[in-house]
Amino acid sequence: MIGTRVEGVRVRLPHLENPMGHPNRRDLGLLVLRVGTGAVLAAHGTQKLLGWFGGGGLEGTTKAMEAMGFNPGRESAIAAGLGEAGGGVLLALGLATPAAGAAAAGAMAGAVAVHAPAGFFAQGGGYEYPAFLGFTAAGIGITGAGRYSLDHVTGHVLDRPWVVAAAFLGTAIAAAAVVGRRAQEQASPEPAPDVEPESA
Numbered sequence: 001m002i003g004t005r006v007e008g009v010r011v012r013l014p015h016l017e018n019p020m021g022h023p024n025r026r027d028l029g030l031l032v033l034r035v036g037t038g039a040v041l042a043a044h045g046t047q048k049l050l051g052w053f054g055g056g057g058l059e060g061t062t063k064a065m066e067a068m069g070f071n072p073g074r075e076s077a078i079a080a081g082l083g084e085a086g087g088g089v090l091l092a093l094g095l096a097t098p099a100a101g102a103a104a105a106g107a108m109a110g111a112v113a114v115h116a117p118a119g120f121f122a123q124g125g126g127y128e129y130p131a132f133l134g135f136t137a138a139g140i141g142i143t144g145a146g147r148y149s150l151d152h153v154t155g156h157v158l159d160r161p162w163v164v165a166a167a168f169l170g171t172a173i174a175a176a177a178v179v180g181r182r183a184q185e186q187a188s189p190e191p192a193p194d195v196e197p198e199s200a
Helices: 025-050 057-067 073-093 097-118 128-143 161-187
Strands: 003-006 009-012
Touching: 025 057, 025 073, 025 097, 025 128, 057 073, 073 097, 073 128, 097 128, 097 161, 128 161
Parallel strands: none
Antiparallel strands: 003 009
Protein backbone atom coordinates (compact mmCIF):
# COMPACT_ATOMS: atom_id res chain seq x y z
CA MET A 1 0.00 0.00 0.00
CA ILE A 2 1.27 3.46 -0.93
CA GLY A 3 0.56 6.19 1.58
CA THR A 4 1.92 8.86 3.87
CA ARG A 5 1.67 9.72 7.54
CA VAL A 6 -0.25 12.75 8.75
CA GLU A 7 0.13 13.35 12.50
CA GLY A 8 0.81 9.66 13.15
CA VAL A 9 -2.06 8.40 10.97
CA ARG A 10 -1.25 6.55 7.78
CA VAL A 11 -3.27 7.91 4.86
CA ARG A 12 -3.74 5.85 1.71
CA LEU A 13 -3.06 7.43 -1.66
CA PRO A 14 -5.03 5.19 -4.05
CA HIS A 15 -4.30 7.36 -7.08
CA LEU A 16 -0.62 6.45 -6.68
CA GLU A 17 -1.37 2.77 -6.13
CA ASN A 18 -3.11 2.66 -9.49
CA PRO A 19 -1.39 5.16 -11.79
CA MET A 20 -3.73 4.29 -14.66
CA GLY A 21 -6.69 5.64 -12.71
CA HIS A 22 -9.71 3.36 -12.84
CA PRO A 23 -8.77 -0.17 -11.70
CA ASN A 24 -10.40 -1.77 -14.75
CA ARG A 25 -8.59 0.20 -17.46
CA ARG A 26 -5.72 -2.26 -17.82
CA ASP A 27 -8.07 -5.22 -17.98
CA LEU A 28 -10.33 -3.51 -20.50
CA GLY A 29 -7.34 -2.63 -22.64
CA LEU A 30 -6.13 -6.22 -22.58
CA LEU A 31 -9.62 -7.42 -23.48
CA VAL A 32 -9.71 -5.16 -26.54
CA LEU A 33 -6.23 -6.27 -27.61
CA ARG A 34 -7.03 -9.95 -27.07
CA VAL A 35 -10.32 -9.99 -28.90
CA GLY A 36 -9.12 -7.84 -31.80
CA THR A 37 -5.85 -9.67 -32.34
CA GLY A 38 -7.39 -13.07 -31.72
CA ALA A 39 -10.22 -12.47 -34.20
CA VAL A 40 -7.82 -11.42 -36.96
CA LEU A 41 -5.58 -14.44 -36.35
CA ALA A 42 -8.52 -16.84 -36.17
CA ALA A 43 -9.91 -15.52 -39.46
CA HIS A 44 -6.59 -16.12 -41.21
CA GLY A 45 -6.32 -19.58 -39.68
CA THR A 46 -9.78 -20.63 -40.84
CA GLN A 47 -8.89 -19.43 -44.32
CA LYS A 48 -6.01 -21.87 -44.32
CA LEU A 49 -7.78 -24.82 -42.72
CA LEU A 50 -11.41 -24.52 -43.81
CA GLY A 51 -11.42 -22.20 -46.80
CA TRP A 52 -13.54 -19.63 -44.99
CA PHE A 53 -13.47 -15.93 -45.92
CA GLY A 54 -12.20 -16.67 -49.41
CA GLY A 55 -9.27 -18.78 -48.27
CA GLY A 56 -7.78 -21.70 -50.12
CA GLY A 57 -8.58 -24.30 -47.50
CA LEU A 58 -6.19 -27.06 -46.53
CA GLU A 59 -5.57 -28.20 -50.11
CA GLY A 60 -4.79 -24.72 -51.37
CA THR A 61 -2.69 -23.89 -48.34
CA THR A 62 -0.72 -27.11 -48.77
CA LYS A 63 0.20 -26.13 -52.34
CA ALA A 64 1.09 -22.62 -51.20
CA MET A 65 3.29 -23.95 -48.42
CA GLU A 66 5.14 -26.23 -50.82
CA ALA A 67 5.61 -23.35 -53.26
CA MET A 68 7.08 -21.23 -50.45
CA GLY A 69 9.53 -23.97 -49.50
CA PHE A 70 7.84 -25.42 -46.42
CA ASN A 71 7.99 -29.20 -46.61
CA PRO A 72 6.08 -31.36 -45.99
CA GLY A 73 3.43 -28.98 -47.24
CA ARG A 74 0.34 -30.52 -45.65
CA GLU A 75 1.84 -30.72 -42.16
CA SER A 76 3.14 -27.16 -42.51
CA ALA A 77 -0.30 -25.96 -43.59
CA ILE A 78 -1.96 -27.65 -40.62
CA ALA A 79 0.60 -26.24 -38.17
CA ALA A 80 0.26 -22.70 -39.54
CA GLY A 81 -3.53 -22.89 -39.59
CA LEU A 82 -3.77 -24.26 -36.07
CA GLY A 83 -1.29 -21.71 -34.77
CA GLU A 84 -3.39 -18.90 -36.18
CA ALA A 85 -6.91 -20.28 -35.65
CA GLY A 86 -6.32 -22.06 -32.35
CA GLY A 87 -4.03 -19.39 -30.98
CA GLY A 88 -6.42 -16.66 -32.08
CA VAL A 89 -9.49 -18.23 -30.48
CA LEU A 90 -7.64 -18.89 -27.22
CA LEU A 91 -6.29 -15.34 -27.16
CA ALA A 92 -9.77 -13.92 -27.65
CA LEU A 93 -11.11 -16.09 -24.84
CA GLY A 94 -8.11 -15.44 -22.62
CA LEU A 95 -7.53 -19.14 -22.03
CA ALA A 96 -4.04 -20.65 -21.84
CA THR A 97 -2.87 -17.21 -22.89
CA PRO A 98 0.89 -17.89 -22.82
CA ALA A 99 0.54 -20.94 -25.08
CA ALA A 100 -1.92 -19.10 -27.33
CA GLY A 101 0.36 -16.10 -27.71
CA ALA A 102 3.39 -18.28 -28.33
CA ALA A 103 1.59 -20.39 -30.95
CA ALA A 104 0.36 -17.33 -32.82
CA ALA A 105 3.77 -15.68 -32.64
CA GLY A 106 5.39 -18.84 -33.98
CA ALA A 107 3.02 -18.94 -36.93
CA MET A 108 3.77 -15.29 -37.65
CA ALA A 109 7.51 -15.98 -37.50
CA GLY A 110 7.08 -18.30 -40.47
CA ALA A 111 5.15 -15.61 -42.33
CA VAL A 112 7.88 -13.07 -41.56
CA ALA A 113 10.48 -15.40 -43.05
CA VAL A 114 8.47 -15.66 -46.27
CA HIS A 115 7.95 -11.91 -46.65
CA ALA A 116 11.40 -10.81 -45.43
CA PRO A 117 13.02 -10.69 -48.91
CA ALA A 118 10.49 -8.01 -49.91
CA GLY A 119 11.57 -5.68 -47.11
CA PHE A 120 9.61 -4.31 -44.17
CA PHE A 121 6.62 -2.35 -45.42
CA ALA A 122 3.40 -4.14 -46.28
CA GLN A 123 2.67 -2.17 -49.46
CA GLY A 124 5.76 -3.70 -51.01
CA GLY A 125 4.90 -7.21 -49.87
CA GLY A 126 7.09 -6.97 -46.77
CA TYR A 127 6.78 -8.51 -43.34
CA GLU A 128 5.30 -5.52 -41.50
CA TYR A 129 1.83 -7.02 -40.97
CA PRO A 130 2.79 -10.52 -39.71
CA ALA A 131 5.49 -8.98 -37.52
CA PHE A 132 2.94 -6.65 -35.93
CA LEU A 133 0.52 -9.52 -35.26
CA GLY A 134 3.32 -11.71 -33.92
CA PHE A 135 4.67 -9.09 -31.52
CA THR A 136 1.16 -8.24 -30.32
CA ALA A 137 0.31 -11.89 -29.68
CA ALA A 138 3.62 -12.43 -27.89
CA GLY A 139 3.10 -9.35 -25.76
CA ILE A 140 -0.34 -10.53 -24.67
CA GLY A 141 1.02 -13.99 -23.93
CA ILE A 142 3.75 -12.57 -21.71
CA THR A 143 1.59 -9.94 -19.98
CA GLY A 144 -1.38 -12.19 -19.35
CA ALA A 145 -5.04 -12.01 -20.29
CA GLY A 146 -6.26 -9.76 -17.51
CA ARG A 147 -9.31 -10.00 -15.32
CA TYR A 148 -11.87 -10.41 -18.10
CA SER A 149 -10.66 -13.79 -19.28
CA LEU A 150 -11.12 -17.51 -18.79
CA ASP A 151 -7.63 -17.69 -17.31
CA HIS A 152 -8.83 -15.45 -14.49
CA VAL A 153 -12.02 -17.49 -14.05
CA THR A 154 -10.06 -20.75 -13.82
CA GLY A 155 -7.58 -19.38 -11.31
CA HIS A 156 -4.75 -19.01 -13.85
CA VAL A 157 -4.12 -22.75 -13.90
CA LEU A 158 -2.85 -22.48 -17.50
CA ASP A 159 -1.17 -19.12 -16.97
CA ARG A 160 1.62 -19.91 -14.51
CA PRO A 161 5.06 -18.33 -14.93
CA TRP A 162 6.58 -21.67 -15.89
CA VAL A 163 3.93 -22.05 -18.60
CA VAL A 164 5.00 -18.73 -20.09
CA ALA A 165 8.65 -19.79 -20.18
CA ALA A 166 7.92 -23.27 -21.53
CA ALA A 167 5.49 -22.05 -24.20
CA PHE A 168 7.78 -19.41 -25.64
CA LEU A 169 10.92 -21.51 -25.41
CA GLY A 170 9.26 -24.44 -27.15
CA THR A 171 7.77 -22.23 -29.85
CA ALA A 172 11.06 -20.45 -30.45
CA ILE A 173 12.87 -23.75 -30.92
CA ALA A 174 10.17 -25.12 -33.24
CA ALA A 175 9.96 -21.93 -35.31
CA ALA A 176 13.73 -21.72 -35.65
CA ALA A 177 13.87 -25.34 -36.80
CA VAL A 178 11.13 -24.88 -39.42
CA VAL A 179 12.45 -21.59 -40.77
CA GLY A 180 16.02 -22.88 -40.72
CA ARG A 181 15.07 -26.02 -42.62
CA ARG A 182 13.29 -23.95 -45.25
CA ALA A 183 16.31 -21.67 -45.66
CA GLN A 184 18.61 -24.67 -45.95
CA GLU A 185 16.46 -26.30 -48.61
CA GLN A 186 16.25 -23.09 -50.59
CA ALA A 187 20.01 -22.66 -50.44
CA SER A 188 20.68 -26.21 -51.63
CA PRO A 189 21.02 -26.50 -55.42
CA GLU A 190 18.44 -28.67 -57.10
CA PRO A 191 19.86 -31.90 -58.48
CA ALA A 192 20.35 -31.91 -62.21
CA PRO A 193 17.84 -34.05 -64.08
CA ASP A 194 19.07 -37.38 -65.38
CA VAL A 195 19.65 -37.23 -69.12
CA GLU A 196 20.01 -40.43 -71.05
CA PRO A 197 22.77 -40.37 -73.67
CA GLU A 198 21.56 -40.26 -77.22
CA SER A 199 22.03 -43.44 -79.14
CA ALA A 200 24.27 -43.26 -82.18
